[in-house]
Amino acid sequence: MKNIRGIVFDLYGTLFDVHSVAAACDTYHRGRGREISLVWRQKQLEYTWLRSLMGDYVDFEQATRDALAFTSRQLQLPLDEAARTALCEEYLKIKPYPEVPDALARLQAMGLPLAILSNGSVNSIRSVVAASGLGLRFKHLISADDAQIFKPHSSVYKLAEQQLNCDCSELLFVSSNAWDASGARHFGYPVCWINRAGNAFDELGQSPDHVVQGLDQLADWMAAQLIVSRS
Known part of the structure; x- marks a missing residue:
């Protein structure tokens, strides 16, 4: 990773x-x-x-x-x-999971650009993020509207590559939806699956690169990865 x-x-x-x-x-x-x-x-x-x-x-x-x-x-x-x-x-006003605000702040402080890639419309994404007060955490809010099709179609996953100007292999994709994590992994992203409920991963020929139980654990793991990369 x-x-x-x-x-x-x-x-x-x-x-x-x-x-x-x-x-x-x-x-x-x-x-x-x-x-x-x-x-x-x-x-x-x-x-x-x-x-x-x-x-x-x-x-x-x-x-x-x-x-x-x-x-x-x-x-x-x-x-x-x-x-x-x-x-x-x-x-349009659903609530973030309890650990999300602090975890996003920690991840942003690591200097990595954070983006959302969602099936939500442009209005839906902006509304949800604004209602939570987390808008400043994200550099990009990317909607499937731009592809006129929904995930897990490959053209949606390609949007993040284009917006962040990076190959997908350089972007960590994070989802709690196993079908979405599978779609992103199939496209070529390294994937972290958030498995809050202790579910089995979908049998779609893909496996996540890393599994956590919450976004706080992802922040812990990314911090450790950063220390290793700088050593």
Whole structure:
């Protein structure tokens, strides 16, 4: 893992907890918020993959709205237009995992440019990052909108190379989504997988180069790597 010149992060589920919307969901259907959030997230992912395969791109915000409409019907938990709009607004304000702010500050202090590469729309990424107060940590916010297709398509991973003006082999890609980590590794990035839940890694012919349980452990590891490289 020598000669790393920058770090590229996934956003949803990696830096920010997508299920922080569960509390808002619970205000509409008491006791069902977590269930709504889980189905919503799974269908959101499926819609990005399916639309990529169909060649029928819509931005992430539209995929998120469509996934919520499906979730409401599938679980037979009615949400009117105002409720769906309010919950989609909550998705623009999801919360970072507890260790993320301090870990990002430590990583930034190491002098490496930090970037986000996300399936989120330009507006979605900017909104989430701004709401968290972490905007100054990132040099680049990169959206799949620029490729008009979603990860794990290779053209999305190429965007970070172009923006940071580095070969992917010089950029550490960080994701908690095993499918995303696999896609990035297949493209050629060295990959760190954040495995907060103790899950098995997907069987897609790829393996992460490093595994941590949280972003704080990544900061510890990068600090150690920096010491070795300077010795």
